[in-house]
Amino acid sequence: xxxxxxxxxxxxxxxxxxxxxxxxxxxxxxxxxxxxxxxxxxxxxxxxxxxxxxxxxxxxxxxxxxxxxxxxxxxxxxxxxxxxxxxxxxxxxxxxxxxxxxxxxxxxxxxxxxxxxxxxxxxxxxxxxxxxxxxxxxxxxxxxxxxxxxxxxxxxxxxxxxxxxxxxxxxxxxxxxxxxxxxxxxxxxxxxxxxxxxxxxxxxxxxxxxxxxxxxxxxxxxxxxxxxxxxxxxxxxxxxxxxxxxxxxxxxxxxxxxxxxxxxxxxxxxxxxxxxxxxxxxxxxxxxxxxxxxxxxxxxxxxxxxxxxxxxxxxxxxxxxxxxxxxxxxxxxxxxxxxxxxxxxxxxxxxxxxxxxxxxxxxxxxxxxxxxxxxxxxxxxxxxxxxxxxxxxxxxxxxxxxxxxxxxxxxxxxxxxxxxxxxxxxxxxxxxxxxxxxxxxxxxxxxxxxxxxxxxxxxxxxxxx
Numbered sequence: 491x492x493x494x495x496x497x498x499x500x501x502x503x504x505x506x507x508x509x510x511x512x513x514x515x516x517x518x519x520x521x522x523x524x525x526x527x528x529x530x531x532x533x534x535x536x537x538x539x540x541x542x543x544x545x546x547x548x549x550x551x552x553x554x555x556x557x558x559x560x561x562x563x564x565x566x567x568x569x570x571x572x573x574x575x576x577x578x579x580x581x582x583x584x585x586x587x588x589x590x591x592x593x594x595x596x597x598x599x600x601x602x603x604x605x606x607x608x609x610x611x612x613x614x615x616x617x618x619x620x621x622x623x624x625x626x627x628x629x630x631x632x633x634x635x636x637x638x639x640x641x642x643x644x645x646x647x648x649x650x651x652x653x654x655x656x657x658x659x660x661x662x663x664x665x666x667x668x669x670x671x672x673x674x675x676x677x678x679x680x681x682x683x684x685x686x687x688x689x690x691x692x693x694x695x696x697x698x699x700x701x702x703x704x705x706x707x708x709x710x711x712x713x714x715x716x717x718x719x720x721x722x723x724x725x726x727x728x729x730x731x732x733x734x735x736x737x738x739x740x741x742x743x744x745x746x747x748x749x750x751x752x753x754x755x756x757x758x759x760x761x762x763x764x765x766x767x768x769x770x771x772x773x774x775x776x777x778x779x780x781x782x783x784x785x786x787x788x789x790x791x792x793x794x795x796x797x798x799x800x801x802x803x804x805x806x807x808x809x810x811x812x813x814x815x816x817x818x819x820x821x822x823x824x825x826x827x828x829x830x831x832x833x834x835x836x837x838x839x840x841x842x843x844x845x846x847x848x849x850x851x852x853x854x855x856x857x858x859x860x861x862x863x864x865x866x867x868x869x870x871x872x873x874x875x876x877x878x879x880x881x882x883x884x885x886x887x888x889x890x891x892x893x894x895x896x897x898x899x900x901x902x903x904x905x906x907x908x909x910x911x912x913x914x915x916x917x918x919x920x921x922x923x924x925x926x927x928x929x930x931x932x933x934x935x936x937x938x939x940x941x942x943x944x945x946x947x948x949x950x951x952x953x954x955x
Contacts, residue, residue, distance in 0.1 A: 521736040523558065526551055529728045532567075535577060535668035536724035538678070542580075542665040542710040546587075547595050550660040555735040556643020556742045559636045560584065560625040562731040563843070564666060571843035572727060574629050574851070578679045580665040580708070581812075582729055583626030586612035586646070588656040595659065610653055614747035616801065618771035621749045621889070626663075628812060628887075632844040633836060633852025635810075638745065639860075641899050642807055643736060645744040664729050667708060671720030676815060676848070678715075680884045681708035685715045703884025704774045745807050745893040750822070752794050752875040752888030777816060777883040790879045791818060794888065795872055797825070803867035804894035806830060810855045812889040816877045817850060820890055823872040830863050830871070831856040831892070861898045 528549040533541040551557075564572045564579050589595055590608040613622030624644065627634055638644060652658050669675045677685045682703040690696050692709040701707075708714070736742060751771035780790040811820035811833035821832040836852035838845040845851060865871070875888030 521739065521741060523734055523736055524551070525732065525734045527730060527732045529730055530662055530664055532726045532728055533664065533666070534724050534726050535666065537668055537671040537720060537722045538714040538716040539668050539724075540666070540708050540710060540712045540714070541727075542708070543663070545662045545664070547589075547659045548584075548662045550584075550646075551733055551735050552647065554645075554647045554649065554738045556638075556645055556738045556744065557625075558638050558643055558734045558736060560731065560733050561636055562627070562631050562729050565728055565730045567726050567728075569730075571632075573841065573843045574838075574846040574849045575675065575841070576668070576670050577727060578667045578669050578675075578849075579629050579631060580667055580679065580681075581626060581628040581663075582631070582665070582731075583623035583663045584731075585623045585661045585663070587659055587661060588612050588653055589659055590656055610656060612651075612658065614749065615894075616748050616769075617798070618749055618751050618754060618769050620771055620773065621751060623749070624747055626812075627853075628814070628850075630812070630835070630850045630853045635855045638808060638893065639857055641741055641743050642745045642893070642895055643738070643742045644747065644893070645738060645742075646735075648738070662729070662731075665708075666727070666729075667714065669714070670722050671716040673715045673717055677703075678708075679815065680886070681705060682884055683707040686712050687715070688712060702776060704776075705885060707885075743895055743897060743899065745895050746802070746804065748802070748892050748894060750798060750873050750890040750892070752796060752820075752873055752890075754796055754798065754873075756796075756798060758797070758799060773889075774885045774887055777877045777879055777886055779882040780879040781881075792877045792879045793874065794876075795874045798871050798873060800865055800867060800869045800871060802894065803865055803869075804896050805861060805898060806856075806858050806863040806865060806892060807860065807895050808855060808857055808893040809833060810853050810891050811875070812853070812887055812891065813850060813875070813877070814883070814886040815848065815850060816881070816883045816886060817888075818876040818878055820873070820875045820888060822890055822892070823874065825870040825872060827872075831858070831890075833890070860895070865894065 526549075530548065531543075531545050533543060535541055562582055564577050566572055588610040593604065593608045595604070611622060614624055624646075625636070627636075647658055667678055667681075669678050672678045672685075674682070674685060680703050683689070683697065683701065683706075686707045688697070688707040691706045697706055738744075751769075751773060753772035753775050755770045755772070756768055775794075777792045809822065809831035811817075813820060813835055817835050819832065819834040822830045824830060832854075833856065834854045835850040836854070838847050838849050838851040840847060873888075873890055875890075877883060877886060877888075
């Protein structure tokens with residue numbers, strides 16, 4: 491009887507396995523998650539100095555893949571994470587491009603110096619001309635989820651998309667500011683021009699008189715003001731980035747990347763279509779202080795809203811905002827006010843990396859249930875970005891990054907019966923054969939059990955029991 495019960499348990503276990511949705515039962519076997527950790531080229535920073543370099547042909551997983559996450563942080567030569575109050579990570583971005591085979595581009599080259607026929611942009615799907623990155627965050631990088639849920643992935647290395655005679659490569663931009671000993675740490679991170687003593691941009695062009703701070707004042711090799719007499723060693727640092735991915739196949743649904751910007755100057759007109767060429771995104775803006783108004787903290791908020799007509803359609807899979815210190819959150823709405831996705835900052839409360847007081851150390855993300863948030867082509871969406879006005883801020887950002895899928899996973903009932911590969915058919919065949927075998931064994935066990943029981947009863951009757 492014990493063997494009979496054990497057989498039943500095995501039978502039930504196999505039946506439960508076979509009853510799993512196809513995508514769950516075979517995802518791990520056919521789409522093994524792979525992980526690799528890479529380092530950027532070394533950069534060296536001293537107190538108040540700035541690194542804003544563009545590294546080409548950096549390490550990236552090879553082959554036709556679907557990226558599942560992309561995370562990064564600044565470390566020293568010993569691999570120790572560096573806190574934001576020592577080295578502020580203004581931003582890092584990763585951009586795809588294509589280069590003609592045989593044309594050598596090293597990590598420190600700039601393809602803009604090469605013949606245009608040898609270099610092709612492999613930007614994201616939109617919508618700003620100057621925001622073509624696939625991946626990227628800022629100070630919030632350590633505590634912001636970048637995971638792409640199953641069965642979706644960010645496609646890379648698709649041979650059908652790589653122009654003939656070219657190969658796919660990746661560029662990494664790292665913008666870091668050393669604030670050790672700075673007179674005004676926040677002012678340095680906000681790139682205030684007076685603290686950098688900057689009056690011209692990196693190309694020598696005079697700045698506008700009303701330009702008080704931002705990227706034009708903290709370009710590569712600029713220097714923010716430090717306290718008199720402060721000394722500290724220059725140190726070598728790296729951006730350590732971790733990529734997880736699966737091999738691309740028919741079980742993975744690709745998503746498209748779109749980035750919205752609160753400074754986008756696009757305006758609807760009779761001739762507007764919403765295409766990338768129509769969007770002029772300034773990327774940064776300033777926040778005026780409300781000190782003079784005497785308003786309380788709750789009302790001292792700068793709220794900006796813009797309307798954007800979508801040049802695409804699809805299903806929202808993921809969303810996250812990028813803001814700087816002072817940010818209080820961002821959101822994406824439908825024109826009727828319905829909330830589609832919101833992203834709120836997490837501020838640190840300590841000294842250790844990932845919890846630095848006064849800095850945004852994370853942004854919440856939204857993962858709508860697939861199919862519940864659909865964007866229609868031509869639909870008008872509202873982007874909102876909020877900042878505290880307790881003090882003046884320069885060079886802040888209000889970006890919103892979303893992943894959109896063209897299609898949804900197949901219905902689960904279809905996935906039960908549709909087996910897409912020969913290996914899967916073989917697995918199912920073997921499992922059903924095992925079920926049949928266990929069933930036969932169980933029947934024999936039951937028959938033997940009752941036969942023995944019957945013989946025992948006959949024996950009892952023979953001795954008069």
